[in-house]
Amino acid sequence: MTVTTLGIKLDEETRARLKSASARLDRTSHWFMKKAILNFIEQVEAGAGVEALVxxxxxxxxxxxxxxxxxxxxxxxxxxxxxxxxxx
Known part of the structure; x- marks a missing residue:
């Protein structure tokens, strides 16, 4: 399986919140972001619209x-x- 690195732009406040939330779960920021993305993908594939996600x-x-x-x-x-x- 080929793996590609993607970037995401976050302001400092969001980055700090991400680090804090990840630390609370004893996980890395990378793990947290990947799980969030996979969660959104699964919801969209199941038929959710943007209104269901946000x-x-x-x-x-x-x-x-x-x-x-x-x-x-x-x-x-x-x-x-x-x-x-x-x-x-």
């Missing part, structure tokens, strides 16, 4: 809106309004 209030507060469809729409709108942006 509280509605958190989705409403999410300023970055990590939505692939939203990014595509915004990118398409940008291409339609910026001269020379299409095909760049």
């Amino acid at each position: 509280a509605a209030e958190a989705l409403e507060r999410d300023r970055l809106r990590h939505s692939i469809a939203r990014r595509r729409t915004e990118s398409s709108l940008l291409e339609d309004t910026v001269p020379g942006a299409r095909g760049a």
Whole structure:
């Protein structure tokens, strides 16, 4: 089995919380993140939507809106309004 390393960007507060939560379980941060990711994957594969994974209030507060469809729409709108942006 091939293994690939992926990176994740965390602010200092989140990183500190991750280290604290991991330590409480006597586990590494890597173990904690991997379990969380696998848990989310299993829920999505079982049919869960984003609303089942993240509280509605958190989705409403999410300023970055990590939505692939939203990014595509915004990118398409940008291409339609910026001269020379299409095909760049």
